[in-house]
Amino acid sequence: MTLKGKTAVITGSGRGIGRAIAIELAERGANVVVNFWRRRQSAEETANMIRNRGGKAAVVRANVGDIDAVQTLVQKGAETFGSVDIFIGNAASGVLRPALEQEAKAWNWTLNINARSIFFGGQAAAHYMKEKGWGRIIAISSIGSQRVLPEYSIVGVSKAAIEATIRYLAVELAPYGIICNTVSPGVVETEALDFFPSKDRIIETAKERTPAGRLVTPSEIARFVAFLCSDDAAMLVGNTIQLDGGYNITM
Numbered sequence: 462m463t464l465k466g467k468t469a470v471i472t473g474s475g476r477g478i479g480r481a482i483a484i485e486l487a488e489r490g491a492n493v494v495v496n497f498w499r500r501r502q503s504a505e506e507t508a509n510m511i512r513n514r515g516g517k518a519a520v521v522r523a524n525v526g527d528i529d530a531v532q533t534l535v536q537k538g539a540e541t542f543g544s545v546d547i548f549i550g551n552a553a554s555g556v557l558r559p560a561l562e563q564e565a566k567a568w569n570w571t572l573n574i575n576a577r578s579i580f581f582g583g584q585a586a587a588h589y590m591k592e593k594g595w596g597r598i599i600a601i602s603s604i605g606s607q608r609v610l611p612e613y614s615i616v617g618v619s620k621a622a623i624e625a626t627i628r629y630l631a632v633e634l635a636p637y638g639i640i641c642n643t644v645s646p647g648v649v650e651t652e653a654l655d656f657f658p659s660k661d662r663i664i665e666t667a668k669e670r671t672p673a674g675r676l677v678t679p680s681e682i683a684r685f686v687a688f689l690c691s692d693d694a695a696m697l698v699g700n701t702i703q704l705d706g707g708y709n710i711t712m
C-alpha cells in the first residue's frame with residue numbers, strides 16, 4: 462500500500478532502527494519527520510537520504526522525555542506537512558544497572574523517554590488522526606518487557622509500560638480507524654548494544670539461540686512497521702508482535 466500523502470513522525474529516527482523505519486516509510490511515499498535529540502548530523506543524514514531518493518523529510522530536535530517537547534514535535538510535523546497520520550515511538554534510553562543499584566532519577570529518565578513519550582506523543586498525534594478517521598501508532602519494545610535480562614530492570618519496566626500504553630490506546634482509538642501495535646524485535650546490531658557490558662557475547666548467544674540462525678535487521682523491522690501501517694493490517698489491534706526469528710519461543 463502506498464503511504465503517499467501521509468505524514469509519519471518517528472521518534473529517535475536519526476540513526477539505528479528509527480532511521481531504517483524513516484527511510485522505509487518515505488520510500489512508500491510518506492512525508493517523514495526525523496526526530497533527534499543529541500545527534501543532529503545523523504538526523505540530517507537520514508533526511509538527506511530520504512530527499513536524495515525523492516522523498517520529503519523535516520528534521521526536528523526534541524527530547525521526547527519532556528512532555529511539552531514531544532507534543533511540540535507532533536505539532537511541528539502537522540504544521541510542516543498538514544497533518545500527522547503515523548506516530549512511531551522508537552526512541553529509547555536508559556540506565557543499565559542491577560535493580561538494587563537503581564535510583565529514582567534513572568527511573569524517571571528511562572520511563573519518561575521510553576514510555577511517557579509514546580503515551581503523550583500518541584495522544585497528541587491521535588488528535589490529528591481522529592479528524593481523518595485513519596491513523597497508526599506503533600511502538601518499539603523489547604523482550605525485556607517480559608523476560609529478565611541482566612541490568613535491564615528499569616528499561617524492562619519501561620518496555621512493559623510501552624506495551625500496556627499501546628493496548629489502552631488501541632482500544633480507545635480503534636473506533637476512529639486508528640490502529641495501534643507494538644513491535645518487539647530480537648537483538649539488532651545497532652549502536653544501542655555498545656552500552657551493554659558484553660556486546661559480543663549478546664550477539665553470539667542471540668545468533669545461537671535464534672531458530673532462524675541470524676539476527677533480525679533494521680530494514681526487516683522497518684518493512685514490518687510499513688506493513689502495520691498498511692490497510693492489510695487494519696484488524697491487528699493492540700498486539701505486541703515478536704520479530705525475532707523465533708528467539709523468544711526457545712528454551
Ligand SMILES: NC(=O)c1ccc[n+]([C@@H]2O[C@H](COP(=O)([O-])OP(=O)(O)OC[C@H]3O[C@@H](n4cnc5c(N)ncnc54)[C@H](OP(=O)(O)O)[C@@H]3O)[C@@H](O)[C@H]2O)c1
Pocket residue numbers: 472473474475476477478479496497498499500501503523524525526550551552553554574601602603604645646647648649650651652653654
Ligand atoms: N538494538 C537492539 O538490539 C534492540 C532490540 C530490541 C528493541 N530495540 C529497541 O529499538 C528502538 C531503537 O533502538 P536502536 O537499537 O536503533 O537504538 P540506538 O541506535 O541507540 O538509537 C537510539 C535512538 O533514540 C534516540 N533518542 C534517545 N534519547 C532520546 C530522547 N530523549 N529524545 C529523542 N530521541 C532520543 C537517539 O537519538 P540521538 O541520536 O539524537 O541521541 C537515537 O536516534 C529502541 O526502542 C530499542 O529499545 C533495540
